[in-house]
Amino acid sequence: MKQYLIHIIEDDISVKKLLEITFKEYEFNFISSDSKKNALIMFLSHNPDLLIVDLGLSDGDGKDLIKQIREISKVPIVVLTARHDEKEIVAALDVGADDYITKPFSVNELLARIRANLRRNVNNENLVSNKIVCNELELDITSRSISLRGEILKLTPIEYELLKYFMLHMNKTLTHKQILQEVWGTGYQNEMQYLRTYVNTLRKKIEENSTRPDYIKTQSGVGYRFSFNQ
Structure with missing residues (x-):
C-alpha cells in the first residue's frame, strides 16, 4: 500500500x-x-x-x-x-x-x-478504460453514455455534460462559477438559474429521492459536490 x-x-x-x-x-x-x-x-x-x-x-x-x-x-x-x-x-x-x-x-x-x-x-490517473463507475452509475466517455443499473439514461446534451463533469470530479467541491464556466462556457458564470434547473432535473433522473440526494450534494452558498457511498 x-x-x-x-x-x-x-x-x-x-x-x-x-x-x-x-x-x-x-x-x-x-x-x-x-x-x-x-x-x-x-x-x-x-x-x-x-x-x-x-x-x-x-x-x-x-x-x-x-x-x-x-x-x-x-x-x-x-x-x-x-x-x-x-x-x-x-x-x-x-x-x-x-x-x-x-x-x-x-x-x-x-x-x-x-x-x-x-x-x-x-x-x-488510472482512467484508461474511459469508464467511471459510481455505485449504480456508469459513465462511458467513448460512447458518451451514462447508465443507471444497466439502463442507458436519456439525457439532454447539457445534462450529459453536467453529469460527466460531476463524475470526473467526484468528491471535489465545485463552485457555481466553475461548473457554469466548464459546462456552459465563458459568459455564463452568473447564470445560476441554469445550473439549479439542470441539477434538479439530473437529481430526478439519478437519485432514488431527489429531495435527499445521495450523489449530487449541495454545498450551501458555495456550489455542489458529487459523492457516493462505497
Whole structure:
C-alpha cells in the first residue's frame, strides 16, 4: 500500500502540531511549512501527494500559493481555514483548491476529505478504460453514455455534460462559477438559474429521492459536490 506524503502549510503552531500527531497516528507521511515561500520550496523538492493549506499565512494569503501551485501541478489541495466567509471559500476553490474545512474542525471529517481527494486523484490517473463507475452509475466517455443499473439514461446534451463533469470530479467541491464556466462556457458564470434547473432535473433522473440526494450534494452558498457511498 502506498505511503502518501501530505504537505501541511500552516503557521498556527497548535493546529500544525495537532495535524502532525494525527497524521503520525494514521500512518501518513508528512512535511510542514509555515509560510508561502517555504511551502513552495518544500513542494518542489518533495512532490507531496496532497496539500493542507491555511489561507492566513505569515507572509501572505494562502490563495496566492494555491494559484502558484495550480500553474504547475494538479495535486489535491484541501483548504483548512478559520475564515468562514463564503466569498473567501469560493475564491479559494476558484483559484484551484479542491476542498475546504473550516476551523474549528473535526479530525475525522478532515481525514475523510483527505482520503476522498486521494482516491479521486488516483482514479483520474488510472482512467484508461474511459469508464467511471459510481455505485449504480456508469459513465462511458467513448460512447458518451451514462447508465443507471444497466439502463442507458436519456439525457439532454447539457445534462450529459453536467453529469460527466460531476463524475470526473467526484468528491471535489465545485463552485457555481466553475461548473457554469466548464459546462456552459465563458459568459455564463452568473447564470445560476441554469445550473439549479439542470441539477434538479439530473437529481430526478439519478437519485432514488431527489429531495435527499445521495450523489449530487449541495454545498450551501458555495456550489455542489458529487459523492457516493462505497
